[in-house]
Amino acid sequence: MTILRSVILGLLALMLSAVVVPAAESIDPVLTDPAAEARAVEIGRSLRCLVCQNQSIEDSNAPLARDLRVIVRERVAAGDSDTQVRDFLVARYGDWLLLKPPFKAETLILWIAPIVFLLIGVVVVRRTMTRQRPAAAPLSAAEEAKIADLIDERRP
């Protein structure tokens, strides 16, 4: 029993050490000036991690995301404006880096398409509904009576 216990304890210690050690290596880059750091975080939130593509570089654990976070902070510390920081990275990685696609000629279809689809949908719905709407003329007494008969007939 003691051998088993030592084995278990040994494994536990190994697992715990695996949790503790990497944390020392991945200390996140942070600027000392809180206002600048807040700006850097904001900019980082608008940039896509190209490795884990649905996350921003602020959220992603990928090494590339970390490198880009460092670069964002360097540029912010160097006095670049938000636009300049983004332009610096977009010049290297292209528009896909931005989580919000820019509004330019190439992305016009991307931006306009949902509105166009919505308008098409509205037009189609309106035309379908007007078609179905011709008001039924009120029934005459004879027709009412006939309906009553038919309904009565159908009852078992």
Place this chain on the structure above:
Amino acid sequence: MKAPTHQTEHPHNADAHGHATHPTHPAQHAPHSAHAGHKPRFNWAFILPIAFFFALAGALWVGLYLNPRDIPSALINKPVPSFALPPLPGMDNGLTSSDLKLGRVSVLNVFASWCVPCRIEHPFLTELAKRGDITLVALNYKDEPTAATAWLKQFGDPFARIGADRDGRVAIDFGVYGVPETFVITGDGTIIYKHVGPLNDDAIRDKIVPMIIQAAAKK
């Protein structure tokens, strides 16, 4: 009659008022048709949604075969960024941007010893290096220099020059987001093509070689 509340069941062909919600008879929709007694030939209200569906389906079908990880380079037809990288230990030749402007077409490969696909593409690089019309060079990306030299010793070194990009900054200037990546660069240092992922016979034959030829023509 109670107005229909939100629909939780399976939608069927009629709404609560008993009106057919799908167009049933094509002949019904032609209020402006001048053909008395003729069925209209081109029923746009019928054909248009179907055509639209096929157009959209076609576009999405093509999209299924596209790789979202294959991000087009922002540096095509732009000059290489300026940089100067030291050599790996035990080697003489580091890599600088001037080395890429010497009038010969360069193929620049980004690799690392920890990168598994780099190992797979290595024989193809070795073959490529034998071409007389290019200079094959490399960026060693975020690698331990001793690990890199050991890797090259084990698998062979096809590169004329290797720049040790320890912190990966030069690679970021090249728009690199993973390894391996391979660039084709003209003799005056203009990037004309980037290949993402490991090279293979098809990629080399269909993409790299034509680009090399194109680069040579541009000088």
